[in-house]
Amino acid sequence: MNPSDLPEDFVARCKAVTAKRPRTVIDHILVHGFVTTEELKEKYGYNHPPRAARDVREQGIPLETFRVTGSDGRKIGAYRFGNPTKGRFSRLSGRTAFAKTLKSKLIEQHGRRCAIYLEEFDPQALQIDHRIPFEVAGDSAVAMDDPSGYMLLCGSANRAKSWSCEHCVNWQELKDPEMCRRCYWAYPEDYDHVAMRQARRTDILWTGDEILVYERLKQRTMELQKGIPAYIKEIIEKHVQVTTSGQGESK
Secondary structure, three states: OOHHHOOHHHHHHHHOOOOHHHHHHHHHHHHHOOEEHHHHHHOOOOOOHHHHHHHHHOOOOOEEEEEEEOOOOOEEEEEEEOOHHHOOOOOOOOOOOOOHHHHHHHHHHHOOEOOOOOOEOOHHHEEEEEOOOHHHHOOOHHHHOOHHHEEEEEHHHHHHHHHHHHOOHHHHHHOOHHHHHOEOOOOOOOOOEEOOEOOOOOOOOOOOOHHHHHHHHHHHHHHHOOOHHHHHHHHHHHHHHHHHHHHHHHO
């Protein structure tokens, strides 16, 4: 849609956004009609364009992703406004900045742990994220004061969740909060699907001295010509079989 054809109330909503990253994306689209991932990286310094696009969507402003030809002739991603009538503006005008007390409450309840990797991080490295994406459930003044609706994620886990959610049919079309409540990305401690796929998932992070163990594991998989995930599954399966067999013999 040409920016000049946008409804005045939609444009007003767009211009009401004050957060720097989403406002940068919005202003560019209002002038040029769309913004490419190349422009977000090279012109504005956003090394993770999907995160910038998600910031706009979290303000309740619909974006469409499509493909254009980049400066090197390759196809790249680009973003433009979606159907203005599909905007999900809450009474708080999109995602509101999280209160500092919310992170304190989350750390008090769960420790300085990433909810996905279950590893401890410096508090500054942890990001507050909606358990159920804003695009699906929106925001409310009550929810902002309730830590049960949020989780702490390290940057890597947040990006992984963002990518998976944005490619999920529920996020794109259904908008069913109940579906999200049974998803790994919202409640990794109790779930029955991963982005609507019948799957189970465990994310493992090696840090500090553990990196040496990972390097040995990597070297071993190269010798066996196996992938690391497949080899880990094989080790776990053998361990479970031995443990289960031992328990059976002891009865």
